[in-house]
Amino acid sequence: MSTDTQTAPRPTWLGLPPLAVGLLVVVLASAYAWLFLHAESQVVVLVLLAVAALAAVVGGRTGADRVLATAMSQHSRAMNGAIVAGLLAVIALFATDHFPLLMLTTVLLYMTAALGLNIQFGYAGMVNFAGAAFFGIGAYTAAVMTTQTGLPPLLILILGGVMAALIGFVLVIPVVRTRGHYAAVVTIAFSVLFKTFLEVNDILGGPQGLMVDSMKILGWDFNASPVLFGVEMSFYLNYALLGAALAVLAFVFTRRLERSWVGLTLDAVRLDDTASACFGIGITRAKVLAFTLGNVMVGMAGALYGMMISFIAPTSFTFSDSLLLVAIVLLGGMGSPWGTALAAFIVIVLPEKLQIIQEYRFLLFSVLVIAMLLFRPDGLLPRTVRAYIPGWRAKP
Amino acid sequence: MTRPTTDAVLEIDALSKTFGGVTALDAFTMSVRRGDIVGLLGPNGSGKTTSFNAVTGIFPPSGGTVRFDGADITGLSPQKVYAAGIARTFQRSRLCLPLSIFDNIMIGNHGRLTKGLWFNLMRRRAFRREFEQGYEDARALVRTFSTALADRLFEPVGALPMIERRRIEICRALISRPRLLLLDEPSAGMTHDETTQLMDDILDVRGRIEGLSIIIIEHEMGVIERITDQCVVLNYGRKICEGPYAHIAADPEVQRAYLGAE
Ligand SMILES: Nc1ncnc2c1ncn2[C@@H]1O[C@H](COP(=O)(O)OP(=O)(O)O)[C@@H](O)[C@H]1O
Numbered sequence: 001m002s003t004d005t006q007t008a009p010r011p012t013w014l015g016l017p018p019l020a021v022g023l024l025v026v027v028l029a030s031a032y033a034w035l036f037l038h039a040e041s042q043v044v045v046l047v048l049l050a051v052a053a054l055a056a057v058v059g060g061r062t063g064a065d066r067v068l069a070t071a072m073s074q075h076s077r078a079m080n081g082a083i084v085a086g087l088l089a090v091i092a093l094f095a096t097d098h099f100p101l102l103m104l105t106t107v108l109l110y111m112t113a114a115l116g117l118n119i120q121f122g123y124a125g126m127v128n129f130a131g132a133a134f135f136g137i138g139a140y141t142a143a144v145m146t147t148q149t150g151l152p153p154l155l156i157l158i159l160g161g162v163m164a165a166l167i168g169f170v171l172v173i174p175v176v177r178t179r180g181h182y183a184a185v186v187t188i189a190f191s192v193l194f195k196t197f198l199e200v201n202d203i204l205g206g207p208q209g210l211m212v213d214s215m216k217i218l219g220w221d222f223n224a225s226p227v228l229f230g231v232e233m234s235f236y237l238n239y240a241l242l243g244a245a246l247a248v249l250a251f252v253f254t255r256r257l258e259r260s261w262v263g264l265t266l267d268a269v270r271l272d273d274t275a276s277a278c279f280g281i282g283i284t285r286a287k288v289l290a291f292t293l294g295n296v297m298v299g300m301a302g303a304l305y306g307m308m309i310s311f312i313a314p315t316s317f318t319f320s321d322s323l324l325l326v327a328i329v330l331l332g333g334m335g336s337p338w339g340t341a342l343a344a345f346i347v348i349v350l351p352e353k354l355q356i357i358q359e360y361r362f363l364l365f366s367v368l369v370i371a372m373l374l375f376r377p378d379g380l381l382p383r384t385v386r387a388y389i390p391g392w393r394a395k396p
Numbered sequence: 397m398t399r400p401t402t403d404a405v406l407e408i409d410a411l412s413k414t415f416g417g418v419t420a421l422d423a424f425t426m427s428v429r430r431g432d433i434v435g436l437l438g439p440n441g442s443g444k445t446t447s448f449n450a451v452t453g454i455f456p457p458s459g460g461t462v463r464f465d466g467a468d469i470t471g472l473s474p475q476k477v478y479a480a481g482i483a484r485t486f487q488r489s490r491l492c493l494p495l496s497i498f499d500n501i502m503i504g505n506h507g508r509l510t511k512g513l514w515f516n517l518m519r520r521r522a523f524r525r526e527f528e529q530g531y532e533d534a535r536a537l538v539r540t541f542s543t544a545l546a547d548r549l550f551e552p553v554g555a556l557p558m559i560e561r562r563r564i565e566i567c568r569a570l571i572s573r574p575r576l577l578l579l580d581e582p583s584a585g586m587t588h589d590e591t592t593q594l595m596d597d598i599l600d601v602r603g604r605i606e607g608l609s610i611i612i613i614e615h616e617m618g619v620i621e622r623i624t625d626q627c628v629v630l631n632y633g634r635k636i637c638e639g640p641y642a643h644i645a646a647d648p649e650v651q652r653a654y655l656g657a658e
């Protein structure tokens with residue numbers, strides 16, 4: 001009877017309590033990300049990769065991973081704050097460098113999009129091979145609206161998501177009605193059709209593409225280089241900060257969704273739709289909801305991406321890019337938002353840093369995903385059992 | 397044979413189901429009185445599961461009607477049948493194995509699950525209270541079956557042995573306080589002692605939930621004799637006998653059906 005009142009043993013690592021271990025990991029991970037984005041020599045990149053692999057193995061063997069997990073659940077606020085601070089620190093350290101900031105922002109936007117796919121695929125079980133198309137819908141919406149209308153760009157960012165969701169409704173009937181492979185084929189067809197449609201459509205610039213105007217918030221033009229303390233910063237700093245805000249928002253949204261009855265409903269629909277129906281769950285409703293929410297996230301990420309790179313063409317949104325987004329979800333672990341974040345970093349940054357694999361990156365990621373499905377099917381950071389309230393313990 | 401139908405909670409009338417050329421259920425008629433436990437018997441392939449599926453809307457019947465609490469529920473969707481107050485378990489366990497015990501039980505608690513997105517995402521304080529209430533409900537229910545299990549609600553179901561999974565499946569069906577519970581071979585794969593224990597728990601639960609009626613598909617005759625008020629025997633999709641256990645056990649046609657199947 002008294003098991004509940006006993007204090008559960010607090011795990012430690014090298015004598016350190018969970019919070020200390022957690023903060024240490026955040027500091028080390030931020031430093032690692034900075035070093036990795038900074039590295040140019042191939043030798044340094046390879047050494048850093050070896051260090052990461054070693055750290056993962058040692059961390060797993062010495063139980064650091066479990067202590068870290070304890071920190072994440074028992075001190076969720078402190079940990080989340082530390083992670084955001086770490087991200088901002090890395091951005092700040094690159095404040096004047098174009099290329100690392102561009103890469104980092106791309107990671108953040110791909111992460112946002114992949115979190116959207118994660119809601120569809122990881123939770124509701126609807127694989128979407130048209131991620132790049134919905135990303136492109138967001139970007140093209142931004143292109144047309146920033147150049148043709150006087151709407152505030154922040155609103156256009158949201159409209160990019162709304163547009164992706166609306167066009168997603170065209171797909172929703174075949175995707176929801178068919179199961180498994182058929183639904184996948186429908187999205188593949190849409191992905192291919194989307195690119196062809198852009199190429200033959202002169203209003204949308206045809207194969208040459210369109211200009212996208214910059215993000216502006218209350219007269220703050222994101223394409224102008226900000227000057228702080230007399231130093232001229234990279235204009236990508238603006239996009240990195242907004243990209244970070246969007247990614248954090250998408251992350252919190254996904255997390256709360258998972259830790260709610262809605263997340264449970266989506267899981268039930270994915271795992272057993274017959275049993276779900278027998279307990280009153282509206283299958284179609286749940287799937288339409290997941291598909292729509294996911295597309296909004298993908299579309300918003302695409303809209304900001306378009307504003308950042310300021311010029312978009314059909315070749316930016318191909319079926320291969322859709323595969324890349326699905327690969328991020330699979331690599332990170334289905335339904336695991338932290339996994340998605342990690343995998344987005346790996347999938348975007350690694351090919352830029354390792355020249356050997358640049359040409360073969362699709363091949364490499366295909367091999368990686370297949371190896372993952374064979375040997376570690378739950379991904380790099382597997383999803384754990386749902387904790388509705390982080391750190392919650394049953395009252396005795 | 398004819399019983400007054402005024403207090404019947406479920407009335408199945410001439411229910412039929414054909415799959416291609418196979419008649420799985422042939423003009424099947426039965427009724428269940430409020431508070432009764434009815435045993436549904438018959439050799440394998442005699443249409444027992446098919447009758448559950450046709451009642452719960454897994455597929456529409458080929459003919460006949462189903463009335464529940466006086467309302468016609470023939471051919472309604474599974475969601476509407478559930479909303480009317482009928483919950484079930486499945487012959488081949490249909491739990492969500494990667495999810496926790498708590499998650500699986502809450503799937504059966506659809507009244508809570510229909511709250512909108514805004515409530516779930518933004519009203520986290522209210523959500524927390526609801527979660528805690530759900531936890532108390534689920535824990536209390538699981539306790540009637542196993543106190544040890546009640547302390548492990550956040551463990552994945554996939555790691556549990558079959559007997560525990562069966563219990564959880566019954567809890568999932570009961571958490572919404574249905575008026576009719578359909579149990580499809582709940583003791584499949586259990587030892588004799590485990591079966592006895594499970595049936596005690598089912599009787600216990602029936603005593604606690606006012607007016608709960610149960611139809612149970614079960615092969616062990618000792619169990620049927622002990623827990624049922626009425627029995628219905630199917631063979632090749634047709635009802636061959638009904639009545640209290642003593643009556644059906646003495647029926648020559650029932651004996652022939654079972655001996656023939658053995
Ligand atoms: N979904 C289905 N499709 C085709 N035939 C089915 C289906 N479900 C059941 N049957 C057939 O209907 C008959 C009755 O099956 P069932 O109701 O499962 O029997 P019981 O539960 O009494 O063992 C069997 O001949 C079975 O093969």
Ligand SMILES: [Mg+2]
Nearest residue numbers: 444445446487
């Ligand atoms: Mg059966």
